[in-house]
Amino acid sequence: MDVQWDDLKIFLAVARAESLSGAGRILKVDPATVGRRIARLETDLGAPLFAKSPMGYALSDAGQRLMGHAVRVEQAVEGVAEEMAGRSGGMTGQIRIGAPDGAANFVLPQVCARIAEENPDLEVQIVALPRVFNLTRREADMVIAVSPPTAGRLSVQRITDYKLHLAASRRYLRAHPKITRLEDLRGHRVVGYIQDMIFDKELDYLREAGIERVNLASNSVSVQINWVRQGGGIGVVHDFSIPFVRGVVKLLPEAFSLTRSFYLVRHADDRRLERLNRFAAALVEGMRMEVARLEAET
Incomplete structure (x- = not known):
């Protein structure tokens, strides 16, 4: 044969x-x-x-x-x-990253742009989908995940922690009753995920705030943050996204704060590929620095 x-x-x-x-x-x-x-x-x-x-x-x-x-x-x-x-030159070829759209929209573009600038023959693709990627089928070369997988021949590396807080636009806050405690949220419109489309338990933010009803819901983080920016209501947002949306401020940071983590997930066999190892190292370092920089601005 x-x-x-x-x-x-x-x-x-x-x-x-x-x-x-x-x-x-x-x-x-x-x-x-x-x-x-x-x-x-x-x-x-x-x-x-x-x-x-x-x-x-x-x-x-x-x-x-x-x-x-x-x-x-x-x-x-x-x-x-x-x-x-040869291993001494810059990285070449195509590398595809799967990521949840929060990381894909607010962190990865600038990180990957810097890597690509240093490696002009490298092609980087970011696939932003609100779901779990299948590395066995090679839907991507590597994946950014919000919880570490527990099955499969995978290599998992914790990248960095990130923070989330309640937030609203100043315009919304001027037009609605004052919020001084979590209980006050009951009288406000809430922005969040479509409940039956939450693909990872780590994304069920509002339940931890005691909020069960979502008035404006989307499976996309970008849609949610834009609803908040437009004065649609109050949502739980990534701190690293706030510098990108003018007029949005954190609410009750002492009463409600979440910490989550990003993980880099790769197929175990890919550890033998030097090009992917080099890219993964640059990606992890870049994401750690970028999340820290953006959170410092809030």
Whole structure:
């Protein structure tokens, strides 16, 4: 049986995109060609690699087994490319980071811009999605998480703590009854998450403030902070986001304050890739400095 790297590359693209069209976009190949190559690979291996449905292409049991081998081949190819390029120069290639949109909007852009400026041949992608990323399927090269995962062959590094407080716009506070204690919040409009779309228990901020009803809800941190900025109501916001929104101030900081942490999550096998190690080190240091700088401004 002769399985080529080109075959595995197409297999990986379909597994990650969960569709022929998505894999075609990744590889810049016609989807029909992708389908033929997958069919040929399945014939060569004597087993179906995907379960096809209207929802897309999901890995079969045989596909799951092949996935681990394919990823290791991919890492070996990347390792050879790194060695040939030499380790003394700047970072090159593409690196994709998955992140919750708070970090993705207010911390990562400036951190990654500085890294990219020092490495002009490096392409950085930030995927801001309010959900947990699947590193096994290689949805991203590394992920910023708000709680450490407990399953899978993953490498987890704590990056930094960050603070959250109640906040409102000055315009809202001028137009509504004064707030001097947590109990006063009951008479105010509240901005927060859509309850059934909270993908991590660490994001259930309002419950810790004793607030159960949310008047203006979104699964996006950016939408929430903009509602607060526009005078929509009171919300729990990241301290590092406040410098970006004029006219928003913290409320009752002595009575209510939350501390959360960011974690860098990578696939364990990626620790052998020097390029990703160097990028991860720069990312962690940059995020620690940027969160501290922004929180100092509040």
